[in-house]
Amino acid sequence: MLRWMLDLKESEVSWIPNKHYSGIYGLMKLTLTKALPADLSKVIVLDTDITFATDIAELWGIFRKFTGEISQVIGLVENQSDWYLGNLWKNHKPWPALGRGFNTGVILLYLERLRRIGWEQMWRLTAERELMSMLSTSLADQDIFNAFIKQNPVLVHQLPCFWNVQLSDHTRSEQCYTEVSDLKVIHWNSPKKLRVKNKHVEFFRNLYLTFLEYDGNLLRRELFGCPSQANPESVRGACKPAQFLLRFI
Template sequence: MFRKCATELIFLPLILPDVDKILYLDTDVVFLRPPEDLFDLFPSFDDKQMISMTVVGWRYPTKGIPIFKGGLNSGVVLMDLEKIRKPEIDWMNRTLSIVDEFQTKLELGDQDILNVYLNRHPEQIYQMPCSWNFRFGHCTMGGKGRFQCPPARTDGISLIHGNTGTFHLDTFMKFKTVYDTFINFNLTTQQPSELVQILDINLQWVDSDSSLKSPCSAFEDFNDMMMWWPKKVLLP
């Protein structure tokens, strides 16, 4: 199994019996847009849809398991716990049976379990826009000059996900710069509008130094995608 507690998400309907809906996040994410906007996707679910995740968009790493389409990423998950707890869904029995069936192949814990489950119950997923779970692969996995998250070009990047340690790698400086900018910003002494200016300057700094590596720099409008929501939300 991927990590200790990597299957915690599966047990949330039981752990939180009085909660109807939840947003589950990996710890390596940075919101560029208000989180409540993501929660507002729930009304878009139809009667059967109860989970929302983004499609990976490139080759899924775990082999030997059935997956939903090209695979789903569990770094950002909306769950309608009220629907999941319905007796006819039989959530715990069905998910735990997947663990029993594929236990030697579930390299990514809850993500693999959810992929197998939603492969078998595709009517239960509402596909989350990739802009709400933007990963380095959106810049690198499409081949040269091919951007993997078109919605981000029209609506901006809402959340950046530093999976596989991307926030701490000098080979992905745009991601690292966003993380460092947020982690070093002091809300007790600085105004929110200052964050926009600092982030903009820092992203331009990456572009100005050819020694700094960032695959996302290949896309001229990438900074605009990153700055879209901070400017819209934080500037007067």
């Protein structure tokens, strides 16, 4: 059943010529209003090359800042490279975008509102129109999201840049933070991944490797004994490290 549903969603975007290394799977972000349950009103969409350095609950809280009954439907961080400015090399012609455009490695989708405005039809019409001249996407779903936002700027809620610090070769991500402690989400959006060039890459790499080494089996047993008969203060003190670990992971 799951394979059948996946094939069905692939068929909805397989007609889009795409040069991005993610292939068809990046484009499938466009189908989430139909792929996810109709009673699901909001979703956070993350690329697989994302490292969180904070509690994701903070990101969920941003949905409360979406203005209007229906106006803002998509939350995104501005693109941190010059890609959509079209000045990276001679004759570089990117898809249309609002200013520097937006990066779709981290997306807040207000599904309920998107369904209400007819998102499925809107993104299809956008893709069909732009493909007449662009012929294919270079950055998969990101090109289509940006072309859509260029025509409908009031529908986007711009997130602070530390929610998607982009580490591709052409980004200026250092402008996004003054201290590495300010970071919320690190995005390895380069084919080079951990080998990308960035002056803070060693810090980012160590952070990623730290998360990678966490062993979920630690949570299958008591790390610290919590006495069943004790005063409340001693119980809180004995259990505090385990509670911290659960929240951090």
